[in-house]
Amino acid sequence: MEHLTGSANLPHDVWTLIVGRTAAQSVRDLCSLRMSCTAARNVGEEDFVYRCASIPVSDQRWWSLSPMHQPARNFLARCRQSRHLKVLFRSAVSDLFLGGCRFAGMETMHVVTAHGHSAAQYTVFMMLMLRDNFESKNKGLETLRGLEAASALTICKLEFRGVIQGTWTHLHRVPMLNAENLVCSSHACPSRGNMGAIYRHQRCGRGWHVNDGDGGAAHISCVHCRADYELILFVHLFD
Template sequence: MTVECFSNIAFIPNDIWVEITIKVATDSIRDLCSLRMTCKAARDAGEAEIVHRSVSIPPPHATPWWWCLNPEAKRFFDRCMVAGNPELLFREALRELFIRRNENAGLQMLNSATNTEHVAAKYALTMTLLLRTDDNDEKQRGLKLYRELDAAGSLTDCKARCFSIMTISWPGEVQIPRIEEQQTVCASPACSTRGHMPLLYDYRRRAAERNSVHAFGGPAHIPCIKCRADYEMQAFVNLA
């Protein structure tokens, strides 16, 4: 007796396949590749631009070295970049800003990634805006973004993300501008902590080198939000 097995895969609409593929892509790039090899419907769904935009890009330390040499892998990541993948936009923005020194392109990419709620891109955008001396409106926008990150408790994780990318992906290549006196955020003559953030940062950094408990805490106890932003700027420019 012959038993015939029928599959309903052919009757699943393409938009449902795309939704399934997006879910897989946001979990694992390897799982996405495996799914695309299962059938033609999955392969076709994997070609959608929104899937490339949604792919979860592994951190630099978890990325196989041969991906940058494999032509197929390079084409895949190029398609993700063209589709506006937030993580790739974030990384390329850091390259444009701090290696190629192309501020316009870098800011455009950071803005695009930030609009997708990419928190590390929002942090990098915040620091870049605060470091500006030529546009006070943009500096005020940077302070607004800093307040949001500070309130959400996201600063430490975002800083670690930036550090990981800039030191693992491009060791020794990154050049972040130094902070000039006119770039400080806090300008109030009545503020008791104004101008002290570089000293506090240096103190915390030296304490960290000695593995001292005084390395922890940062400016969290400083009541002035603008001085805390000045401290974060000190930490950012010393990432690379």
């Protein structure tokens, strides 16, 4: 009796798991595995595998800009087509803040946000708060409360800054922050107008920048003031 022990006879689900985990480790390893046999090559073309691909932000930036990396550019395009949320988020940030097409960036950011990507929700929150109308700011405050409840603010800021860092500063579209953008307008609020001083103290006085676990405005009871603090910090993420 013939024993079906060869790798080609593995169930499809097993191949999907193997190739997906390989993609999550290294794109180079994924490419090598796909060349090893027909089964790996076929599974490697599935959307799930492209969504698993681990692509450092520096590689994505370089592949996107360099005409010499057409296979890599094709791989990125396939990742975007497969709804790879990190790749889509980075592309959206580049379009919105690094000289790309703002309309395309906003469309992509909303797609990623709809899939529950926290850093995309944070970015949309910031963009809503930078508007001058009451409805946008209310929507932004709802998002802030959700991110705070999930303890997600720090990782969101780190992920956003990771896309911005290392890029040419002349490409940065730094958001403008003025008095009209600030949220807290209550004259009875004891912390109103102090967020800039708190930010400068945290960053300059103690070397603190993004980590909410060490200071920040988490101790401020007024959610409007916390939103003002996050706006100030967001603008300085481009420094």
